[in-house]
Amino acid sequence: MTGGPPALQVNGLSASYGPGRPALRGVTFSAAAGQAVAVLGPNGGGKTTLFRALLGELPVAGSVRYGGAPAYVPQTERSRLDFPVSALDVALMGAYARTPWYRRIAASDRALARRALLRVGLGERAAERFGALSGGQRQRVLVARALVQDARLLLLDEPFAGVDRASEDAIMGILDELRAEGRVLLIATHDIEQARDWDRVLCLRGEQIAYGPPAPTLTTEVLEATYGDEIVVLGDGERAVAVQHHAH
């Protein structure tokens, strides 16, 4: 379900964390309903900055147009694993924005949260403590939370990082369903090969390097401009690997 008028339109977006040089600039792209966009770039290249700008957490220049508030699926490592919350509690957080503080969460939202957990294959584990689940299962719970938010635009921050194969398959299946429902997905990833499976790729390195369908966009030149010396091109130039240097 791709094509049609843009559901997300970003024109000349720049975002900064304070006065001075913007952390990200010159970003212009659009995505139609049902499209999945892989957001590629090195660490510090602007993937998180783009997400924070789209979430309205950073001052931006340029324009951003989409319907409603986006949902954000963070990496599970950024959640507090010792918090006394169950998988269902976390999924229910997706209903917070539409529940006034003086009301209990509606029965319909509780049912929605249970269905969302079922959809990600964790219906049986709704009562389990979030921190006791595996990394992949926790990531699926965070996807369920976004399903409860029922947003038309989902921002997923490396949803496949460190997850087991079963969870990767489950998350991939859900993302395909969300695309079929006409939602727009922005997926930050370091996996260049996986990015080739999505509808569009957006390459960032402090600014927009390239945007378009994966096959014509992910050229050796674009990848080198995006990753610099962090890219290794394999074989006949058809495959490339990003070598990420993490500071610990």
Added chain:
Amino acid sequence: MQRAVVAILLLAVAAGLLGAWIVLRRLAFFAHAVGTATFPGLVVAGPWGLTPPLAALGAGLGFAALLARLTRRGATSSDAATGLLLTGALALGAVLASDVYRSGAGVDRLLFGTLLGLGDGDLWLAGAVALAAVAATAALARTWLATGFDPAGAPALGIHAQRGDWLLLALLAATVVAVLPAVGALLVSTLLVVPAATARLVTGSLGALLPTAVALAAAEGFAGLLLAYHLDLPPGPAIAIVGGAGFALAALASAPRQRRAAGVAA
């Protein structure tokens, strides 16, 4: 004694509820430091003609402002800056009490609390913070839960994280001021941290943590008052002894469950 029991029961509501959030949000050291930082304010309250709660609140807010200033650029970590300011506040209070205003025996009362000096104003303040803690927990539980659990993701859930954090810290400052007369500047953690930390060991959900922390604060506070009355001790240390014993028992009782949980996580 009757007045002290009423005060402790009221304070247990505020300290138990807020203590649970303080422990969950890892603000225990900060809470202890705010309490200690009120010491110089309490020392100068009498000589300067200020009411002790107002002087304590001023000192606590001054501490928070200095902490924010020290940590703004990230050169000094939050816990190092908190430790530095805590030591400075204690030293300043000690110098003011011993060499400037010669507070004498009154220093013990400021540092460790008293059973005798609780007035109507202290009871009203205890009642007000209890009411505020109940109201704030009802109104902000989701905000505090989402922000504490997932700070990066909370704003995307429609949560006003910063506003919620400021309200939590303001309420914490007011509660610290309210518990000072009963347990003293050095031992605010006996009511604000120890019962909630104990409750955390024996409960597995927020719904159970909050009432358990309030019940433990009330029980430990009451038992500590009885101990202080019969052994002629200041109430702060007596409540601390009871709270410490309660924590040790809870830690022993919950050890097998914690080991199982650690095994699952590994």
